[in-house]
Amino acid sequence: MLEFRQVTKAYATPQGPLEVLAGVDLTLAAGESLALMGESGSGKSTLLHLAAGLDLPDRGQVRVAGLAISSLGEAGRARLRRETLGLVFQQFHLVPSLSVRDNLRLQARLAGREDSAWTAELLERLGLTGLTKRYPEQLSGGQQQRLAIGRALAPRPALLLADEPTGNLDEGSADEVLELLLALVRDTGCALLMVTHSPRVAAPLDRCLHLTHGHLGQFRATRTPTP
């Protein structure tokens, strides 16, 4: 579903090029969930942006659903995002002039996959059924984040990319939203790549990788020594 092969990425800075990814290899299978951890500034968002085709690698290859993003062009990458990917960021990026229901429907329509039964199920499971006529600014932070998740999943994407999806919420709401997100991901069978700072948030996912000095490695929590 997602493949990085020897991906490098550097940014130009006044002090010279800053290499953020230095030959990253990553494979995420269909339906698999992966947590991406790392210190602040280690390049997690950069990696996620490359996976979404919002940016291109300097060297190496990023493939999404078998397609090499560097060969797609701007329009092709936008199409890939609409039809194959769901994106959830810490800032919700909801359309302020559209109601809750229309925010959800718009995304499905853009992907050519409107499904009123699925939209209704999403609204129900996300606890938004009574709020469908409200506008995003009339929702709490937790409700807005649930709507952002619903919008990303409305077109039934094959891969959901989430950057600190619960980072703006208090611990109670964060747990609730995360549980909903994981249940929906499981039920739709989509793959998940989620950036998080929290080992607690990462724990229920299938795998966890740690980005350090431009490289990905297995993340290990403090291990209890074996007797």
Ligand SMILES: Nc1ncnc2c1ncn2[C@@H]1O[C@H](COP(=O)(O)OP(=O)(O)OP(=O)(O)O)[C@@H](O)[C@H]1O
């Ligand atoms: N457009 C840019 N130009 C120059 N430097 C950048 C740019 N975008 C990111 N960087 C730098 O690249 C490094 C990696 O940034 P990135 O946002 O990917 O890290 P991150 O791991 O997601 O951080 P955080 O956990 O704080 O969100 C940082 O040092 C950042 O300052």
